[in-house]
Amino acid sequence: MKRILSIFMVLTLLLTALLPLTAYAEGEGNIDHGGGGMGSGTDENFWNPGDEGVRVTVVRAGDHALVTTPVDFTNQSPDNIQAHFGKVSKISYTNGFSLTPGTQQYTYVNPGQAIPRIITSGSGNANIEVIKSYFTDELVIRYIADITGFNYDTLINGDYKILLEPVVYMTFQGVRIALTATEAALYDQQLDGGLRGVMVSLSHKNLPLAMFLETPDLGYPAWSGSRTSAASNTDIISSLGLGIVRFSEAEPPQVSGYDYTYRVNTQVITSVTVSGGQADPDHPVTVRFTIGGQTYMVNNVYYPEGDSQLAWVRWTTPATPQTMTINVSVAGRGRASQGTITANIVDLSGHDPPNPVADDRNDAYSKPGVPSNAQKTSATWGVWRPWWQEYWVWHSTGDGSGCWCDHGWWEFDWNSYSASLLASMSVKPDDKDPTAAGKTMKSGYGINQTVAAQVSTSQSSAVTGAQTAVTYFPEFQYQSYWRLLDRTGGGYSAKFEFAPNQYSTYNRRTYFTPIWLPDGSYTPYTYLMDCWTPQGMLSMNLTDSVTISGNLWSDWHIAPVKP
Structure with missing residues (x-):
């Protein structure tokens, strides 16, 4: 690899020629951002707005393994970089890779379709919708596949994701340096705060806040902290300076590891099985569901010895995608099949096909087979209804008197x-x-x-x-x-x-x-x-x-x- 490989230049020219064509979104961007104004620089420590890039890595969704070498995209020509830390992704640092200065010449790629502004500064704000649109554009994703040497059809089949990390080119202590937000935080730790002390508005605010996750992904959490204040090294390393492009398969999203997958704004039923001992009107069981800060009570849950009973609540999911933890507790003799339930709330909107136009062509089209998702068209369940079986016994006092006492028991009918x-x-x-x-x-x-x-x-x-x-x-x-x-x-x-x-x-x-x-x-x-x-x-x-x-x-x- 030279600064820009000759094959990259050829691909750039080809894509430049293709740019007038309509391109359609292929992936889904899990990216948000923040930032704000910048402080004043010095002759030894400064940054010019727009002197930036994005590190791109293809990651396998199942085990978070890197399947391509990271590549840095930029509109600039940072040929004068004197120090950098190699092509290392945030995932590698999370897995224990140590920060190591690079001795080789810094390499980069100039994509044919210029990347949008990534880092907000006093001279202009980045637009997160433009950033999402760019990195989910079909032509850009095809270009990423070509540059990284990864098959395009495999990349978009739902088993892989694209990890994005903003990169900055700045002058620190008179040295021209390239680094990601994670590298900036790790480097600052090595310097005992030396980088933060002179470049805080860039290294600890606008660079890490240029990208963060809207929803948890690849083991990283969604960012819920300040979008306008400088972050700590710990928060940057754990949660900031990354965006993710993910791809869906044909069927509606189903995520393994969740107990339920629900859609947004939907009435749903969540149920658990309660068992243990016998629950009857003398020993009632109450099941408590805590969902999104609200508690739902299911009272008078009954079942015979050695059996069980479904307990459920009906509720409406929130309007935004998220992962929810539903806590379940039981008061009485019984126990629930689950103490916590994980619900994945997804949004299926936003995937409308592009508008077909008169000169569209698809000479390679072959008619596909019709898919078939899991289908269930009927269900049965039941509720135990207790009733008292009387059994009267005469208790004599020995003097000819006494009383009748009911020594009955609870029986149960099954209502299906x-x-x-x-x-x-x-x-x-x-x-x-x-x-x-x-x-x-x-x-x-x-x-x-x-x-x-x-x-x-x-x-x-x-x-x-x-x-x-x-x-x-x-x-x-x-x-x-x-x-x-x-x-x-x-x-x-x-x-x-x-x-x-x-x-x-x-x-x-x-x-x-x-x-x-x-x-x-x-x-x-x-x-x-x-x-x-x-x-x-x-x-x-x-x-x-x-x-x-x-x-x-x-x-x-x-x-x-x-x-």
Whole structure:
């Protein structure tokens, strides 16, 4: 590697030529930021705004292992760097790698698409939405794959993530130096505060606050501290100076290690099994759920000796993605199956497909198989109802008198309940399609879709209606993009449709098919879910098709005007 490898220069030129094309977001950015004004520098210690970069590393999501060598992206030409610490990621330092001065020449890459401002300063603020948009752009991610030598399709399959770390180029004690936020904190520890003492606004505020996590990831926490004040070395090393780009698979996100995965703003049922001894009206059991600072009480939980009983609460998830810990405690003779429950709250919005345009092409398209997620359309559960079995015994006093005493006991009846989910999906050409006939249409026009879901149950207080429907499309191999449907009818007879399309002239609830689709059947796939019961979630896989015959170009006719 020279300062910039020749192959990198070739790739840069190629990407520069491609930049006028529309590029679409591929990943999801787990990045936030803060910062503020800067202090005044000196001849020996100073930094020029914009003298910055980003260290990029591909990480395996499962075990947090680094699978590529870190690469530093920058718009600058930092050829005069005199000191640096090599290409080491935050994960390596977290795992015990010691801070070691680099003796080799500092290397970097100038991407063809310039990176946005990363570090806020007195002369201008970084824009976190622009940063997210850049690092989740498909062309940029393809470029990262090329530069790091990692296969693009493998990178975006959901098993890998991109770790981002802001890099600064500054002059410290008269020496031109390159370092990440983590390296700045470790270096300051070695200097007993010597770096913080002269460069605090940069090294301990604007550099580490340039990127931090919105939600926990790769073993690092979300940052909840000050966004405008200098941070401690400990906080920087543990929590600051990093962003993450992650990728989803076709199915709605499911995270192993969680007891429940819920969607935001959703009514859900959370349950535990209580057992131990016998719980009856003489020895009642109370189960307490503490969720998001609120306590839910389930009183009068009963069950016979040697058996158990489900106890559950119905609640609404928060509006923002997060990991929640639900604490469960039992008062009485029983014990709960779990003392704590971990719930992963996810947001499926924000993955709408890009708008297809008239000159789109996909010559390599092959029709994919329709996916199938876990499906459960019915559930049964029950509640023990105690009743007293009388057993009267005469107790004599020996003088001819006495009394009858009830020496009875508690018996239990099992009251069984159930729930079932039925649903259908209908796809048809949009009513504004001028040449559609029945379910046959030309590519390039829109489709309408309706999902109808019917929930039947014998215990309505313990069951929610279906609340979420997500539709995936074959042109994206049923991956990467989806439409989160609007619920236009609620309750136990729910209805779902496409949300109004921002690209529709008439603001219709439509989805535009790409013009390059080959003739034949076109089959959107919908996963219907969030019908919750004490025995878990009911869900269904749904499909329907239209037939593509020709494309909208055949509806256009150009001819000279007759004189």
